[in-house]
Amino acid sequence: MMLARRLRSSTIRWAEQLAPLVSHNQTQTQIQTQIQTQIQAQRLYSSSASQDDGPHKPKGTPDIDPSALTIERTTAPKPLLDHKDLIFGRNFTDHMLSIEWTAQDGWLPPRITPYQNLSLDPSACVFHYAFTCFEGMKAYKDSQNRVRLFRPDRNMYRLNRSSSRIALPTFDGDKFTELISKFVELEERFIPKQKGYSLYLRPTMIGTQNTLGVGPPGSALLYVIASPVGPYYPTGFKAITLEATESAVRAWPGGVGDRKLGANYAPCIVPQINAAKRGYSQNLWLFGEEGYVTEVGTMNMFVAWVNEDGVKELITAPLDGTILEGVTRESILALAREKLVPEGWKVSEEKYTMAQVKKAAHEGRLLEAFGAGTAAVVAPVKAITWRGEEVKIPLSPGKETGPLTESFWSWMLAIQYGDVEHPWSKIISK
Numbered sequence: 001m002m003l004a005r006r007l008r009s010s011t012i013r014w015a016e017q018l019a020p021l022v023s024h025n026q027t028q029t030q031i032q033t034q035i036q037t038q039i040q041a042q043r044l045y046s047s048s049a050s051q052d053d054g055p056h057k058p059k060g061t062p063d064i065d066p067s068a069l070t071i072e073r074t075t076a077p078k079p080l081l082d083h084k085d086l087i088f089g090r091n092f093t094d095h096m097l098s099i100e101w102t103a104q105d106g107w108l109p110p111r112i113t114p115y116q117n118l119s120l121d122p123s124a125c126v127f128h129y130a131f132t133c134f135e136g137m138k139a140y141k142d143s144q145n146r147v148r149l150f151r152p153d154r155n156m157y158r159l160n161r162s163s164s165r166i167a168l169p170t171f172d173g174d175k176f177t178e179l180i181s182k183f184v185e186l187e188e189r190f191i192p193k194q195k196g197y198s199l200y201l202r203p204t205m206i207g208t209q210n211t212l213g214v215g216p217p218g219s220a221l222l223y224v225i226a227s228p229v230g231p232y233y234p235t236g237f238k239a240i241t242l243e244a245t246e247s248a249v250r251a252w253p254g255g256v257g258d259r260k261l262g263a264n265y266a267p268c269i270v271p272q273i274n275a276a277k278r279g280y281s282q283n284l285w286l287f288g289e290e291g292y293v294t295e296v297g298t299m300n301m302f303v304a305w306v307n308e309d310g311v312k313e314l315i316t317a318p319l320d321g322t323i324l325e326g327v328t329r330e331s332i333l334a335l336a337r338e339k340l341v342p343e344g345w346k347v348s349e350e351k352y353t354m355a356q357v358k359k360a361a362h363e364g365r366l367l368e369a370f371g372a373g374t375a376a377v378v379a380p381v382k383a384i385t386w387r388g389e390e391v392k393i394p395l396s397p398g399k400e401t402g403p404l405t406e407s408f409w410s411w412m413l414a415i416q417y418g419d420v421e422h423p424w425s426k427i428i429s430k
């Protein structure tokens with residue numbers, strides 16, 4: 001009785017919220033259906049889901065079903081580019097993987113089709129309210145020509161965290177990985193064999209509902225496209241220079257900087273252009289009056305120094321909601337705990353400030369700094385300009401990287417390319 005009353009009153013509240021958004025030329029039934037869909041969708045995204053506590057599954061509707069996959073092969077296979085001509089994210093493979101979702105029917109049968117344009121209504125919510133999130137991962141070819149993914153479970157976890165935060169549906173990560181594996185297998189000829197090369201995978205989810213009403217999308221599309229990519233450093237490391245940015249803020253407490261939402265990236269381009277005009281490769285994003293170091297461009301930031309207690313320390317910002325949970329970040333931390341801690345290093349996920357970095361540099365305690373992300377693995381930093389002063393960061397003699405940064409790079413590549421067997425590397429080819 002109580003529950004019924006509560007449900008009824010929440011239905012009315014929803015209807016009231018929606019009323020101003022409903023256009024005048026809709027029929028009563030259309031309005032009814034729209035409200036019904038929104039209410040249904042609202043139930044699927046219980047308040048706990050929007051309260052950031054990770055993946056949830058819409059109850060009672062089908063999850064992704066790999067056994068229902070259909071494959072339509074292209075009749076016009078693309079010519080392979082010479083591996084030296086590959087430009088990041090510019091060329092795509094023959095096919096794409098797509099899975100549609102509706103609030104009513106859940107995840108529909110997955111499809112692999114020729115790579116093609118999407119056809120969406122101009123009112124589709126992705127175009128207006130940024131219902132879009134994505135992942136970045138890679139498939140690698142090992143020395144025995146087997147295809148490998150690196151920690152795909154972490155990307156699946158993160159995509160679910162991103163999608164649930166913007167009222168898009170969640171899914172079973174293992175099932176989606178199984179489909180991605182089938183897709184990658186089909187595109188195997190596009191994975192360059194050369195060391196350092198890989199097939200970049202871009203899982204993307206968008207809200208596709210046709211409505212200008214601001215509400216949870218009643219339909220979505222999850223798709224994956226793939227782009228063969230070359231090594232980030234074709235001619236050896238190239239250390240980057242950073243501008244510590246205080247005029248713009250990338251992420252803030254209670255915001256969504258810890259999710260890979262499309263909405264987080266467009267606003268970072270103008271600050272990036274401005275930094276580039278002044279001759280810097282990337283922005284170092286600071287936060288707050290204290291000048292906390294958060295991330296570099298779209299990478300996590302690491303600093304190695306001898307701390308104020310005289311202990312060698314590798315430090316990166318903590319996952320406090322303003323930092324993207326990088327798979328590379330997590331892997332580097334694990335490798336550091338395994339390999340550096342026994343040698344007396346301290347490994348910290350703690351807040352640290354630009355003032356501390358500058359002080360360490362002045363006192364000769366600054367050892368190295370680098371960005372970390374899937375595209376580059378590690379990006380050595382040689383200088384950070386902050387409030388008009390250039391803070392210089394040491395590199396190995398005659399090299400564009402420090403020794404620690406280089407070690408992480410080779411440890412990571414050895415695992416990703418299967419030169420050493422490791423549980424993080426998942427063989428997907430038969």
Ligand SMILES: *Cc1c(COP(=O)(O)O)cnc(C)c1O
Pocket residue numbers: 136260295297298299300324325326327328329372373374375
């Ligand atoms: C994707 C991303 C990273 C790196 O994540 P990886 O999983 O290591 O590729 C770091 N910061 C931001 C803002 C990102 O978008």
